[in-house]
Every structure is written in structure tokens, then in C-alpha cells.
Amino acid sequence: xxxxxxxxxxxxxxxxxxxxxxxxxxxxxxxxxxxxxxxxxxxxxxxxxxxxxxxxxxxxxxxxxxxxxxxxxxxxxxxxxxxxxxxxxxxxxxxxxxxxxxxxxxxxxxxxxxxxxxxxxxxxxxxxxxxxxxxxxxxxxxxxxxxxxxxxxxxxxxxxxxxxxxxxxxxxxxxxxxxxxxxxxxxxxxxxxxxxxxxxxxxxxxxxxxxxxxxxxxxxxxxxxxxxxxxxxxxxxxxxxxxxxxxxxxxxxxxxxxxxxxxxxxxxxxxxxxxxxxxxxxxxxxxxxxxxxxxxxxxxxxxxxxxxxxxxxxxxxxxxxxxxxxxxxxxxxxxxxxxxxxxxxxxxxxxxxxxxxxxxxxxxxxxxxxxxxxxxxxxxxxxxxxxxxxxxxxxxxxxxxxxxxxxxxxxxxxxxxxxxxxxxxxxx
Ligand SMILES: *Cc1c(COP(=O)(O)O)cnc(C)c1O
Numbered sequence: 001x002x003x004x005x006x007x008x009x010x011x012x013x014x015x016x017x018x019x020x021x022x023x024x025x026x027x028x029x030x031x032x033x034x035x036x037x038x039x040x041x042x043x044x045x046x047x048x049x050x051x052x053x054x055x056x057x058x059x060x061x062x063x064x065x066x067x068x069x070x071x072x073x074x075x076x077x078x079x080x081x082x083x084x085x086x087x088x089x090x091x092x093x094x095x096x097x098x099x100x101x102x103x104x105x106x107x108x109x110x111x112x113x114x115x116x117x118x119x120x121x122x123x124x125x126x127x128x129x130x131x132x133x134x135x136x137x138x139x140x141x142x143x144x145x146x147x148x149x150x151x152x153x154x155x156x157x158x159x160x161x162x163x164x165x166x167x168x169x170x171x172x173x174x175x176x177x178x179x180x181x182x183x184x185x186x187x188x189x190x191x192x193x194x195x196x197x198x199x200x201x202x203x204x205x206x207x208x209x210x211x212x213x214x215x216x217x218x219x220x221x222x223x224x225x226x227x228x229x230x231x232x233x234x235x236x237x238x239x240x241x242x243x244x245x246x247x248x249x250x251x252x253x254x255x256x257x258x259x260x261x262x263x264x265x266x267x268x269x270x271x272x273x274x275x276x277x278x279x280x281x282x283x284x285x286x287x288x289x290x291x292x293x294x295x296x297x298x299x300x301x302x303x304x305x306x307x308x309x310x311x312x313x314x315x316x317x318x319x320x321x322x323x324x325x326x327x328x329x330x331x332x333x334x335x336x337x338x339x340x341x342x343x344x345x346x347x348x349x350x351x352x353x354x355x356x357x358x359x360x361x362x363x364x365x366x367x368x369x370x371x372x373x374x375x376x377x378x379x380x381x382x383x384x385x386x387x388x389x390x391x392x393x394x395x396x397x398x399x400x401x402x403x404x405x406x407x408x409x410x411x412x413x414x415x416x417x418x419x420x421x422x423x424x425x426x427x428x
Contacts, residue, residue, distance in 0.1 A: 003422045006338035012415040015341025021403035024201050025273060026266070033265035042261055046224075049264035054207070056271055060175070061182040061190065063209040065216035068259040068267075069223040072171045072193020073100040075206035078257065079189040080108045080139070082208075082218040083165045087368070089138040093169075094124035094150075095350050095383035096390065097143040099357040101169050106359050106366055106376055110138070114351050114381040120302035122146065122316070122347060122389055126154035133158075139165040144173035144183055146316040146347075146396065147285060149307045152178045152186045159187075167191060170209075174200045175278045177309030184209040189219070194263070199277065199313050199399055200270050202263035218252075226254040281402035282310040288402075288409040289317075295416055297323025298395075316347070316396045325423040329392055332419060335426060339415035342401060347394035350386035352378045 005011035037049060044050075050068060058066035069075050085091060089110040093101050094117045105112040115128035124142050140159060142150035152168075159166045166187030170176075173183035174192060184190020194205030208219050220229040228251065289300035299318040303310070319329050327335075329346065337344040351357045359366050359376045367373045374380075401408065419426075 002425060004335055004338070004419065004425050006335045007425055011341060012339040012418060013341055013411050020342050020408065021400045023398065023400040023403070024196065024270075025277070026269070029269045030266055033269055034262060037261045037265045040261075044258060044260045047261040047264070049261045049268060050259055053264040053267050053271070056268060057192075057207055058209065060271060060274075061184045061209045063182075063185045063190070064211045065213070065219075066207050066209045067216060067219040067223060068205065068207040068264065069257045070206060070259060071204050072169075072191060072195060072198075072206040073104060074223075074257045075191040075193070075208045076100055076104040076141070076167065076169065077107050078219055078222040079167045079191050079208055080104060080110065081222055081254075082215050083139060083167070083188065085110050085138050085165070088136060090134060090136040091139045091141060092124075092129050092132050092137060093141040094143050094145070095352060095381065095386035096122055096348050097145065097169065097351070098171065098348055099351065099354055101141055101143055102351050102357055102378075103359070105141075109368060109372075111136075111372070111375045112351075112378075113137070114378065114383060116383050116385045117145075117389070118151075119385050119389070120318075121148035121150075121304070122301070122394070123148050123150040124155070125385070126151055126158060129155065129158055133162055133164075137162065137164060139167060141167045141169050142187070143169040143171075144176060146172055146301070146314045147303070147310060147312045148301055148316075149173070149176060149178050149183070149304055151304070152181075153306065156186065165189075171195075171198060172313030173311050174198070175274055175309065176307070176311035178304075179306045180308050182309075183311070185211070188212065189215060194267060194270075197313075197398065199281075199311065200267065200274050202259075202266040202270070205259055205263045205267060221252055222254045223257040224254070225256050226252040277403065278309070278311050281312045281399055284402040284404070284406070284409050285310060285312055285315065287406055288315070288412060291409070291413045292317055292416070295413070295420065297321070297420060298416055312399045312402055314396045314399050315402050316394065318393045319395050321392065324420060325427065327419075327423045327426050329394070331426050333395060335419045336395070336415055339418060340412060342397060345396045347390050347396060350383045350390050352381045352383050352386075354378070 102112040168187040171193035190209035
């Protein structure tokens with residue numbers, strides 16, 4: 001008789017009868033806020049909800065400015081544009097991240113340079129960044145992946161030494177803190193996503209944070225067809241003539257990347273919930289990791305001591321098949337999914353071989369010249385650590401698993417132990 005649920009045994013959790021915490025979270029406060037926007041007739045364009053949310057998010061991240069936009073892809077693109085990055089420039093970023101981190105670099109005609117990550121945090125390896133610097137390097141995009149924080153001390157030091165811009169991709173880190181500084185407040189610009197899976201969401205949406213008035217003005221113009229920011233949003237520290245974002249005059253070329261009032265309304269409510277939700281995820285994360293570390297063959301992610309506040313997007317840990325009688329990670333994920341009734345994935349695909357990062361499928365847009373075409377070929381980058389993480393080690397679950405109770409955490413641990421004890425059953 002099989003024990004494991006994947007082989008027909010009874011699962012650790014029947015998720016139909018005993019569902020996991022739900023995501024997204026909302027109640028009548030969101031309903032009321034949405035109806036308020038509906039009835040007001042002001043559905044977009046620098047409306048009161050957008051203005052309020054920008055202000056609240058800037059306060060939340062401890063930055064002077066926050067400018068919202070349509071999603072966390074466009075925010076990366078506009079950040080690159082605001083920093084003047086384009087033709088002839090190279091941008092260094094980690095080999096494991098969502099494809100947008102690299103694709104947006106190509107969308108501004110610059111060259112993404114993919115480097116390897118640290119094996120215990122899955123975030124960009126500062127030593128690899130150093131090795132990748134050339135006279136063409138203009139920026140670094142560290143990504144605070146899943147529960148981890150990129151080593152911002154090392155990244156900022158390298159950036160200062162080489163006069164590079166830093167865009168923090170904070171799509172996984174709303175509310176996380178490094179040495180008391182919020183994610184998105186350390187580099188030149190922070191880029192956040194509010195896509196449905198993220199831990200602050202309006203279905204879609206994004207925001208850019210910065211302490212630079214000049215960059216804030218540029219970002220504001222770039223998300224609004226190039227128009228000069230209206231009103232006196234930036235007048236706090238007005239010094240006449242400063243903040244001019246184009247040498248030629250008042251307008252720059254751009255498109256419409258504006259958020260709607262409906263999104264802003266939901267985000268205002270979501271932001272109120274976020275600190276408490278982050279605290280629950282952190283408490284559960286600390287608890288489950290304290291148990292995980294004693295099971296052979298699985299390891300928690302390394303939490304850097306300088307990470308003073310945790311913000312999980314997904315719950316990730318490391319797997320070693322040698323301790324599981326050679327059971328491949330893919331099988332382990334499937335077995336865990338069957339025990340728990342919740343999807344269990346691996347990390348993002350390494351970008352040197354990712355199904356959705358395929359710039360060479362778009363010659364009409366990206367074949368600027370033969371040299372550029374060669375340089376944007378993702379296959380030219382070697383990313384052994386990323387490949388090992390993806391192919392052998394990574395286990396990722398949606399952050400909603402951390403939003404429940406300690407009993408939920410115990411079940412995950414129980415399921416891992418059950419697979420450990422019964423790994424024999426899954427041998428081919
Ligand atoms: C989600 C995500 C993005 C893109 O955000 P969207 O809002 O989905 O466009 C960028 N970078 C990372 C690391 C992400 O996870």
C-alpha cells in the first residue's frame with residue numbers, strides 16, 4: 001500500500017475541506033473605495049486616489065517621492081529611461097529573476113549582462129557584478145528575490161566606485177528593510193509591482209520610488225506622455241530652474257503608462273493591511289525555517305543579519321536530492337503538492353535559457369546592428385549557480401502559505417518528512 005498522496009495514499013492536508021489562506025485579501029473597505037471612485041467619475045489621470053497613494057507609498061518606503069504606473073515591467077523601463085540608459089550601455093542583473101528585469105533593458109536598446117547569484121540567497125552575487133563591469137556599464141539592477149535581500153552594502157559600494165546607477169527591483173519586497181532602510185530607498189530608483197501574485201496588489205500596477213527630485217520629475221513625465229508634472233507636487237524644495245528634465249524644453253517623448261483610480265483605491269486599502277500581513281508571514285517564516293533546518297536534505301534560505309524587516313514574496317527553500325535517495329527535485333515538488341493541495345514550483349528559469357526571455361525572436365525591433373544582436377543573445381552567458389538552483393534545488397510556494405497558522409507550518413514540515421521517509425516509493 002502506498003503512503004504518499006501522489007501514489008494514492010491519503011494526503012497530509014485535504015485542501016478542499018481545509019483550505020489554505022486566501023489571496024488576494026479584501027473586504028467591504030475595498031468595495032466602498034471602488035464605488036467611491038466609480039461614483040466620482042474621476043477614473044484616472046492624476047486623481048485624488050493616485051495622488052494619495054503616491055504619498056502614502058513614499059512615506060511607507062521612507063523615500064521623498066513615489067510615482068505609480070501601470071505595472072512592474074513598465075516601472076523598470078521608465079526607471080532605465082529616467083536614468084538616461086540606452087544605446088551602447090550595459091546593465092548588470094541577476095540570472096534568476098522574472099524576465100522583465102532583463103527584457104526592459106533591451107526595450108531601451110541597452111544590453112543586459114546576466115551574472116550569477118549567491119547559492120544561499122539566490123540574489124545577485126556582488127563578486128560576479130565586479131567581474132562583469134566594463135567601460136560600458138551604466139547600471140546594476142539587484143533583485144530582492146522571494147524572501148531574500150540582495151547585499152545592498154556591497155552593491156552600493158561597487159556602484160559608488162564605478163559611478164553606476166542602481167535600480168532596485170523590489171517586485172518581491174514591499175516593506176522589507178535592510179539595515180533599517182526600506183527596500184526601494186537604497187538605490188537611485190526602486191521599482192515595485194502590484195500584479196495579482198505580489199504581496200501588495202491591485203491586479204496590476206506598479207510604482208517607482210526615489211529620493212531625487214530630478215528623477216521623480218522625469219519618472220512622472222515619462223508615465224504621462226512626457227508632460228511636465230502638473231501642480232506643485234514637487235514644489236517642496238523648489239529651487240528655480242532645477243528639475244528641468246529636458247535640455248530642449250518642457251516636454252520629452254514618452255507614452256501613456258498611467259495607473260487608474262480604481263487601482264489606486266485598492267492599493268490604498270491594501271497598503272494599510274500590508275505591515276500586519278508581512279509580520280504574520282515573517283513570524284510563520286521564522287517558525288517553519290527553524291524546523292526546516294533540522295530535516296536532512298532541505299535548507300532554509302540564508303537570512304542576512306542586515307535584513308531588519310522581512311517581506312516574503314513566496315516561501316522558498318533549498319532541496320538536496322542526495323538525502324532523498326536521489327529523488328529528482330521535480331518529483332519532490334509533485335509529491336509535496338499532492339500532500340498539501342497547493343502548488344509547489346521551482347525558481348524562475350535562468351535567463352540564459354528561459355522560455356519567456358527570447359529577445360532574438362524579435363529582429364524587427366531588436367536587431368539594431370550585428371554586434372548588438374550578438375550581445376543580447378542570452379545563451380552567451382554562463383550561469384552555473386542559477387542552473388543548479390533551477391534544476392536541482394529550488395522549492396517555491398505562494399506567500400499565502402505563510403499567512404495562516406502554526407498548524408499550517410507544521411503540516412508543511414510533516415509533508416516534507418513524510419516524503420523523506422517514503423522516498424523509496426518514488427524510485428523509478
Ligand atoms: C512581477 C515582477 C516584475 C514585473 O512586474 P509586473 O507588474 O508583472 O509587470 C518585475 N520583476 C520581478 C522580479 C517580478 O517578480
